[in-house]
Amino acid sequence: MQARTRFMLAVIVLFLLMTGPFLLTALIVWVETEGEARELLVKVLSPHLTLGTLLTAMGFAAGVGVVRVLFRQYVQGLLRMSENLRLMLGANRGFRVQPEGPPEVQQLAVATNELASQRDALMQDVEAQIGRAKASVELEKDRLAALMSELTQSVVVCNLDGRVLLYNNRARAQFRALSDAPGVAGGGELIGLGRSIYGVFERNLIAHALDTIQQRLRRGATQAQANFVTTTRAGQLLRVQMAPVLSLAAPALAAAAESEVVGEAVGGEDAAPQGATDAVGPAGEMTPAAAETAAAAPASERTLTGFILMLDNITRNFETESRRDQMLHNLTEGSRASLANVRAAADMLEFEDLPEEMRTRFRKVVRDEVQSMSQRLDQTANEFADSLKARWPLEEMLGADLVAAAQRRIEARIGLPTKLEEVDESLWMKVDSFSLIQAITYLASRLSDEFEVREVRFRLTAAGRLVHLDLIWSGQAMSTETVMSWELEPMKIEDESSPLTVRDVIDRHDGEMWLEREKVRHRAFFRILLPAATPQEQAEAETYLRGESRPEYYDFDLFAWSEKSHELDDRLLSELSYTVFDTETTGLNPSQGDEIIQIGATRILNGKLLRAESFEQLVDPERPLAPESAKIHGITSEMLRGQPTIDRVLPAFHAFSADTVLIAHNAAFDMRFLQLKEEQTGLRFDHPVIDTLLLSAVVHPNQESHRLEAIAERLGLTIVGRHTALGDAIVTAEVFLKLIPLLAEKGIRTLRDAREAAEKTYYARIKY
Amino acid sequence: MDKKVLIADDEQNIVISLEFLMKREGYQVEVANDGEEAVRRIRASRPDLVLLDVMMPKKSGFEVCQEIRSDPEMAGVRILMLTAKGRDTEVAKGLALGADAYMTKPFSTRELVDKVRNLLEQ
Numbered sequence: 001m002q003a004r005t006r007f008m009l010a011v012i013v014l015f016l017l018m019t020g021p022f023l024l025t026a027l028i029v030w031v032e033t034e035g036e037a038r039e040l041l042v043k044v045l046s047p048h049l050t051l052g053t054l055l056t057a058m059g060f061a062a063g064v065g066v067v068r069v070l071f072r073q074y075v076q077g078l079l080r081m082s083e084n085l086r087l088m089l090g091a092n093r094g095f096r097v098q099p100e101g102p103p104e105v106q107q108l109a110v111a112t113n114e115l116a117s118q119r120d121a122l123m124q125d126v127e128a129q130i131g132r133a134k135a136s137v138e139l140e141k142d143r144l145a146a147l148m149s150e151l152t153q154s155v156v157v158c159n160l161d162g163r164v165l166l167y168n169n170r171a172r173a174q175f176r177a178l179s180d181a182p183g184v185a186g187g188g189e190l191i192g193l194g195r196s197i198y199g200v201f202e203r204n205l206i207a208h209a210l211d212t213i214q215q216r217l218r219r220g221a222t223q224a225q226a227n228f229v230t231t232t233r234a235g236q237l238l239r240v241q242m243a244p245v246l247s248l249a250a251p252a253l254a255a256a257a258e259s260e261v262v263g264e265a266v267g268g269e270d271a272a273p274q275g276a277t278d279a280v281g282p283a284g285e286m287t288p289a290a291a292e293t294a295a296a297a298p299a300s301e302r303t304l305t306g307f308i309l310m311l312d313n314i315t316r317n318f319e320t321e322s323r324r325d326q327m328l329h330n331l332t333e334g335s336r337a338s339l340a341n342v343r344a345a346a347d348m349l350e351f352e353d354l355p356e357e358m359r360t361r362f363r364k365v366v367r368d369e370v371q372s373m374s375q376r377l378d379q380t381a382n383e384f385a386d387s388l389k390a391r392w393p394l395e396e397m398l399g400a401d402l403v404a405a406a407q408r409r410i411e412a413r414i415g416l417p418t419k420l421e422e423v424d425e426s427l428w429m430k431v432d433s434f435s436l437i438q439a440i441t442y443l444a445s446r447l448s449d450e451f452e453v454r455e456v457r458f459r460l461t462a463a464g465r466l467v468h469l470d471l472i473w474s475g476q477a478m479s480t481e482t483v484m485s486w487e488l489e490p491m492k493i494e495d496e497s498s499p500l501t502v503r504d505v506i507d508r509h510d511g512e513m514w515l516e517r518e519k520v521r522h523r524a525f526f527r528i529l530l531p532a533a534t535p536q537e538q539a540e541a542e543t544y545l546r547g548e549s550r551p552e553y554y555d556f557d558l559f560a561w562s563e564k565s566h567e568l569d570d571r572l573l574s575e576l577s578y579t580v581f582d583t584e585t586t587g588l589n590p591s592q593g594d595e596i597i598q599i600g601a602t603r604i605l606n607g608k609l610l611r612a613e614s615f616e617q618l619v620d621p622e623r624p625l626a627p628e629s630a631k632i633h634g635i636t637s638e639m640l641r642g643q644p645t646i647d648r649v650l651p652a653f654h655a656f657s658a659d660t661v662l663i664a665h666n667a668a669f670d671m672r673f674l675q676l677k678e679e680q681t682g683l684r685f686d687h688p689v690i691d692t693l694l695l696s697a698v699v700h701p702n703q704e705s706h707r708l709e710a711i712a713e714r715l716g717l718t719i720v721g722r723h724t725a726l727g728d729a730i731v732t733a734e735v736f737l738k739l740i741p742l743l744a745e746k747g748i749r750t751l752r753d754a755r756e757a758a759e760k761t762y763y764a765r766i767k768y
Numbered sequence: 769m770d771k772k773v774l775i776a777d778d779e780q781n782i783v784i785s786l787e788f789l790m791k792r793e794g795y796q797v798e799v800a801n802d803g804e805e806a807v808r809r810i811r812a813s814r815p816d817l818v819l820l821d822v823m824m825p826k827k828s829g830f831e832v833c834q835e836i837r838s839d840p841e842m843a844g845v846r847i848l849m850l851t852a853k854g855r856d857t858e859v860a861k862g863l864a865l866g867a868d869a870y871m872t873k874p875f876s877t878r879e880l881v882d883k884v885r886n887l888l889e890q
Binding site for chain 1: 782786789823852872873875878
């Protein structure tokens, strides 16, 4: 009931209460008196009736006034207050009710304000806690990413289906080496988010290793791991260590599934890191709780949700080891025979009755054998030293970088100026840079403290398989013993001390160190002799170092895949994995001999464009290229010379696009080129195919142009690098991602919906 | 009658010592420089004992040993194998193939002489 209606009612009730008893009394008196008495009554009363009515009206008016005041204060006032309270509840949390009106209402307002303040304090506290939890999750994520990227071991995390959820840079570099066609796809066809690890490893091998882990888990082993060694298709030897990813069965998984996006490909050129940070939010709140429960549960109650593979390419180790075996073998057995000869001859020489001629011959035997043994020993020692270098975790480093780092450290730690003399920029060394720089800094600090050396200089020169690293100073003479005793004392630089001595560090590098003097120039220097790194090792180090410091690739959403149906038709468009591709060709008619000259492709996974995982390859069409076509794609005959032919490129592209849905703009054109090659290459491109041209026509049936540029412009996309295959593929991918929500508005959500809609449009367009 | 000893080894530097040593002990000595020659000479001159090196060109000591032991007429030939390989498995293999004794290089010539004498007196 409206407040106003209630007010009217109250007024009517007041009126009835004020007039009712009087009128009722008058009626009863009227009925009970008769005849003369009634006439008398009228006569007596009628002069006073006006006054009575007047007084009643005045009383009524006063009554209405009182009711009105009460109504304003207690009904309308409270109504106003309740509106303000709603404001406090939602839109404006900082708002407070002004205490006004009668004291009771004021008290109510004060109490309400206090409640609100209490609520705000609680909310702030909760927010602060959430903030802290988020920050710590973020920190852990960063740590994980940093750890992963710094690992010298390759790490790949997969779900139970063998789909890759996470891998580090090292793994990427390693898979490049494993690829059959390293020049073509760069290993991208082997590793990528959502790709199957079974492209690299035999399914049985993984299944067996998982079995082993399961068995160990059942036995309650704390460290359930499995190891195996396998050869890859490219003939490399890999040692694989598998560790399980465990979690609580139902609740944790559900929680993980609810948190929509956990990760994002960080490090793709524009995969917004901001997006990654935002995306982690909801998961961040979820995960710690899940992790806690998982950790609290005993191992037997936890289920396997995936596995971690740690890969070591031991091909080279293996070669080193067998070389070492060979050397050891040569040394022992070769020596046995020689020793036998020497020993026997020596025994013979002891005979007193030995004829002089025989004595000469036995002496020659001893001489010859001892000489050949010495040679063999030298040779073995040389080779063995080479393979010993691999033992310490030494890293390849550009010599000039090491010197620069040492300079920085000496200047920062002990404030001693440094200079460079001759530094060979091309030298690579095999060093443990931390301990080596520590040793150099320590030596410099002793020079500065005890001999008041004002400046040190560096010199770096090659010496065969070795490198001379010289620390030079000039100043007063000092005894060799004093200076060389430094190398036997534990290193101490101001407050920083190490249990190692300089000698330990040098030994660790399999190096040597001594003091030399340049008398003429009144200078002296420490010469540190260190092993140089071989060029082959450099190449690998370079590929590893070239990447950004932290390009990690992860998408934990894929953990949920195993529960989903693999029937693609009913899968949502937003959750499929796609290969978006484009081709450049010599012409428009594949049936008349036109050929592909470039394939470019990129990937979409869980609604994210993975630019970092792309494919781009020029193809030798083995036929002349019409010069005018260069205007369209900018590819000239010279560029195609020496490129692989289509029968080498298609297998790599087929592998790159395995288990995905293909997307192309005007897909029918590109597909026709691919399908015409099926017979030649034996590869069938029978993937589900989506055409962005048709989907655009579904979304905007009334637009005239569905050219890629036109659509991109319509959807507000900026185009960069059009008319290269990869450039077009990326634009197509972006168009597709924009189309997904527009299609959803039209009720097109699954792959089946999209195909059916596209078919309808296709026929509709054909009619014209 | 003097006992006949065949030395089968391709390394001249050991052969020269062994030859001198065996002659000094009063044995008739013949020398073979590879596996095939060893077999030929064993068949031709039936030595009482063969000092047989394992690592030889053309035929290894193991093969020579096996071939001799497969011929019953040669049953009387004692075989003492000499090898630079010190592994137990090889010693076991040599003995299994019919060698009467086995010595690992380097050896003491005194022990060799004792062993040869023992084998020839059996």
